[in-house]
Amino acid sequence: MLSLTKLVWLGVILIVVWNFFRFYEKRRAFMDNGRVDTEKKGGEMDDETETIAAHYCTSCATFTTAKRCDCAD
Numbered sequence: 001m002l003s004l005t006k007l008v009w010l011g012v013i014l015i016v017v018w019n020f021f022r023f024y025e026k027r028r029a030f031m032d033n034g035r036v037d038t039e040k041k042g043g044e045m046d047d048e049t050e051t052i053a054a055h056y057c058t059s060c061a062t063f064t065t066a067k068r069c070d071c072a073d
Helices: 004-039
Strands: 056-057 062-064
Touching: none
Parallel strands: none
Antiparallel strands: 056 062
């Protein structure tokens, strides 16, 4: 039979396990990011990144790659 005490303890256990896995995932992500940073040599950029020139359109409040926005306003 479930009682209030058992439900409270179940909640406490679930919270502890949830926080443990959150901590573990954050730590693993931090360690993975540390390895990636040390593998890069001399401040090299990723080959996948490419910069583009973006222009801000004041009428529709968006960024475009063209010199002016194509909106009707």
